[in-house]
Amino acid sequence: MTETSPSTALKPNRTSKRAQRxxxxxxxxxxxxxxxxxxxxxVAVAIAALTGGTDTISHLAATVLPEYSLTTLYLVLLVAFGTLLIGVGAAWLVTMCDFPGRRLFEVALVLPLAFPAYVLAYAYTFLLDHPGIVQTTLRNVTGWGPRDYWFPEIRSLGGAAIMLILVLYPYVYLLARAAFLQQSASAFLAARALGDNSWRAFWRVSLPMARPAVASGVLLAVMETIADYGTVSYFGVQTFATGIYTSWFSMGDRAGAAQLALCLLSFALLLAVAERVSRGRARYHHAGKRHDGMAPAELKGIAAGGAVALCAVPVLLGFLVPLAALALMGLESExxxxxxxxxxxxxxxxxxxxxxxxxxxxxxxxxxxxxxxxxxxxxxxxxxxxxxxxxxxxxxxxxxxxxxxxxxxxxxxxxxxxxxxxxxxxxxxxxxxxxxxxxxxxxxxxxxxxxxxxxxxxxxxxxxxxxxxxxxxxxxxxxxxxxxxxxxxxxxxxxxxxxxxxxxxxxxxxxxxxxxxxxxxxxxxxxDERLEGAAVPSLVIMAVGLLPVILICRQVGRQANRR
Missing domain, CATH: 1.10.3720.10 (MetI-like)
Structure with a gap:
């Protein structure tokens, strides 16, 4: 047997360590x-904003900055509340209740995620604006003139909030549903045994346990809201996002654009930090030594019909109606x-x-x-x-x-x-x-x-x-x-x-x-108000957006089959 010298034996090890380093x-x-x-x-935005002089920011503060701030804040609050309400409500219904079509809604509630909010804005403007299908049909049926009736204005802050809510609530829905699926039934049943009804047990036990996931979903929706430009720009809503673009291109004021960008950046980072601080050191654990999944409560009669309606409305308004509108617009375009x-x-x-x-x-x-x-x-x-x-x-x-x-x-x-x-x-x-x-x-x-x-x-x-x-x-x-x-x-x-x-x-x-x-x-x-033409590229964007949504739907379907 040939003996290996220590130096030879150590050589591969030294080479390996050198390669690792x-x-x-x-x-x-x-x-x-x-x-x-x-x-x-x-860093560049901060430097450009702080070295741009005070004349621009003083002018902005005296003119448009208060409007940008208030409008952005109102939009964020509306979207946060809307996505929280729809996302958590739908997640609780399909996870903890049994009603006709529940398995279908588990998957279908994800579909609006395929649409960008600005595409939804084009579709609903085509349907609900003054020359749109709905108001034109209303005038033809009733014989009313333009001043004889009141109709909600789609091109408004509320309209922009609704568009964003319809496409962003799936963030909250997916995270809240996953959190509810992971919860043990022990804590909820203990609350019921102590005299709480289903609503109080949900409010006092299940929802606080799901809070980190729900907060993350709402934060994602809020971040997408403050980043949105297409929807608010098309609806004429003056936010920081539209202000940056207007200052940069329409006014040629790069210092003003940088200072508005710094304001928006500060607002975005403040939201992220606030959510993290509010969570603090709170931790949530399963009650009991084992994880017992909760059996869905069977709904019948009016309760079942209400659950179907509550789950169907977001899917109808967030996916089926805009898809039909875009298809109609695309057929009419050249x-x-x-x-x-x-x-x-x-x-x-x-x-x-x-x-x-x-x-x-x-x-x-x-x-x-x-x-x-x-x-x-x-x-x-x-x-x-x-x-x-x-x-x-x-x-x-x-x-x-x-x-x-x-x-x-x-x-x-x-x-x-x-x-x-x-x-x-x-x-x-x-x-x-x-x-x-x-x-x-x-x-x-x-x-x-x-x-x-x-x-x-x-x-x-x-x-x-x-x-x-x-x-x-x-x-x-x-x-x-x-x-x-x-x-x-x-x-x-x-x-x-x-x-x-x-x-x-x-x-x-x-x-x-x-x-x-x-x-x-x-x-x-x-x-340019050529909505029929805008429908064609919008449909392609939506079709591409369906690809990851299909992957998510398959994952949701597999989770549902394991229950």
Missing amino acids: QGSRVFAGVAWGVALACLLPM QDLLSRRYIAFLQNSVTLAGLAALITLGAAVCLGFYQRLRPGRISGMANYLSRLGYAVPGGVIAVGLIVPFATFDNALDAFMREQFGIRTGLLITGSIWLLVMAYVVRFMAAALGAYEGGQSTVHANMDAAARSLGQSPFGMLRRIHLPILTPSLLTGLLIVFVDVMKELPATLILRPFNFDTLAVQAHRLAA
Whole structure:
């Protein structure tokens, strides 16, 4: 037998450790690069706003800032209350009650999530506006003139709130339903045994236990509300989102746009912090030593009919009615989806969405894997900073990116002209790469959530076994993690792809000249009151949005079958 010298025996181990350190450094560098890139727009907005002088902000404070603040606040309160009421109520009915069609409603209540709110706004304006189908039919039947009757104004703050509620309540519904399914029946039955009726037991026991999930769903809805531009812009509602776009393009006031963006950024971050602080150190645990699922209470008669009606209304108003309206509008339009122009819109949308989804997912994998390799405060901070973009509206991110990169492009152009007589123009500003960067910052949290959800299935022993066999971090990621995480990664890829397809404010501000997407085309046609034409790109956006909704519905269906 040939003996191996100690130095030879230790060589592979030293090589393995060196590869581990090098791999960790690479992932750390990429992770912190992504984190700083996600932080850049917020820092840039703050610097541009604070160095823009006080004249602009003083003028804004004396004119439009109070209106922007109050309107945004009212809209947030209306949407928060509406999504809370519909989402929690529907989740409780389909989870804790048994009535005709309950299994169908468990899935159908998710469907409105496929629509962007601005698409719903186009559909309901076509139906309910003065020249729309409903009011025209009313005048024809009754013989009334325009001044002979009162009809609710769809283009209003209340109308915008309803549009947002109808498409955002599924966030609350999904999280509340999952929380109710995880609750043990013990606490609820104990409350009933102590004399509480079903309503008091729900209010005092079940709802407080589901509070973290419900609060997270409402916070998601609120963040989407303050980030919305298409709906409020089309309805003429003056919020911070419309103010940023108006200041930037209509007035050419970049300092004012940056200061409004800072106000909106502060409001968004304040909401996130307030929710976290209000939760405090509260923790919720199952009562009892075992988890006993609650048997649904059977509803009959009027109660069953009321439950069916309460679940049917959100599905009807949030999915079926707008789908029928858009289909009718599309048939009446002269837009050809197969024309060269629309194929270009589709190609632009798919190109942006595909690039952004791939880059975002790759960055999320690096961030998540770095935290797996080096758990602690440093990796946790990089992960946290990368998630901040989801709390920042797309318009704020766009302003925060265009300010520093426009400054860089102008400085480089001036330097090259002075030194070499060469005009470089705008290399980064006005390119699709800056727009893709905005998407990456905006939707990094969604990709991270999908990756981390799958990563929890990879046991730590697998990592230890791979390291003991000499695998570098790259090898461990490629041979172990990625094959196991493929379903979660594909889900994250699809979610980011669809979110990018629907994103409007960042696209409007950062898109290259003559580079329009389906969302931009729908917005332009609707702004010109060509609603029938806007229906065609809107239907395509909705059809693409159905893909992740179908995945969610399949998951909901599997959970229902296990009950």
